[in-house]
């Protein structure tokens with residue numbers, strides 16, 4: 567194809583995706599990557615599917631649900647191939663609200679630039695996911711489920727010779743609340759979000775929620791090592807051991823582990839002597855001012871006040887507190903939660919009634935989880951070589967993952983007399 571034609575079809579694909587998903591800003595079309603296009607979109611208690619980010623490594627596959635099978639293999643009494651119909655009708659159903667965040671969200675704030683799509687704040691979505699608890703399927707077919715085991719879940723979209731999108735999830739999390747989800751916000755999944763079935767790992771970074779699941783393998787370690795680097799000429803380890811790791815500037819490659827016992831991403835970032843390069847499992851506590859918009863010029867209401875709204879979310883440990891600063895972080899005041907509490911993994915909306923002086927102000931928000939973990943202020947320099955969060959700094963890392971620093975996320979507004 568000539569570059570000109572290529573340009574034109576690229577434009578057509580972008581337009582197509584824009585029509586299908588009003589509310590998304592398209593970063594790329596092959597594969598599809600798109601983020602919610604305004605902070606204001608996050609004001610809804612649930613993110614409409616049209617505004618929920620999309621993040622794909624390969625093209626969205628076209629799947630005939632009637633033909634699709636999810637196989638269960640490995641340490642099980644009975645190996646099976648399950649139809650979508652059986653998954654839906656032979657097992658109980660559960661739902662969970664989950665604020666899903668791509669671990670690359672916030673990468674655009676790294677200096678110098680980190681590799682990958684330059685996501686700012688919008689690789690986010692708060693949706694109701696419905697499906698079959700994985701524990702029920704494992705129980706039915708006599709799977710081993712001891713602590714220390716892993717379930718490796720494989721995406722079925724890859725084309726020949728490409729690395730398989732595979733994630734190994736600790737058995738304890740699988741038994742707790744992971745779903746084989748077939749509905750999003752009460753309607754069947756759309757192809758981009760994993761139709762006909764995806765894994766849903768509540769509270770964990772999006773990279774764990776494998777779409778288009780075609781196999782689940784029960785094992786006593788993660789996908790690691792030579793055995794898994796070439797299965798029918800495909801590498802199953804890339805997305806577990808190479809991608810989605812915190813790799814500081816001084817490391818060539820992340821260290822591969824067969825198994826680990828610390829699953830909290832935050833605690834891995836604290837115990838970097840044991841796990842040199844943290845794995846991106848549960849999300850870090852984070853928040854975002856959603857109104858006013860960045861760059862807005864505002865007048866106070868007759869009360870002399872302006873309402874600041876935002877959302878906060880986290881990983882395994884729910885958000886307990888949100889503070890707001892209207893002076894770039896010099897002073898902080900507690901915000902209040904508003905609206906329904908949709909569960910431990912849902913986004914929590916907050917408001918703060920601000921009595922502004924005229925002039926230009928930097929508005930920031932800072933969330934803290936139930937364990938007292940809070941957002942760092944900034945991102946470190948690469949030459950500091952940090953492996954974990956230290957002294958209010960988030961570690962610069964080669965792929966720009968997991969940034970929850972509050973500084974770059976603020977908005978600057980001008981208040982007129």
Ligand SMILES: Nc1nc2c(c(=O)[nH]1)N[C@H]1C(S)=C(S)[C@@H](COP(=O)(O)O)O[C@H]1N2
Pocket residue numbers: 618619620621622623624666667668669720721722723731758759760771772773774775776777778
């Ligand atoms: N099979 C497969 N599953 C996948 C991916 C992928 O490329 N292939 N991307 C992952 C990443 S990095 C994220 S952030 C989420 C995004 O889910 P969404 O597109 O429904 O928002 O899906 C995850 N599951």
Ligand SMILES: [Mo]
Pocket residue numbers: 621667668669670772773
């Ligand atoms: Mo992601």
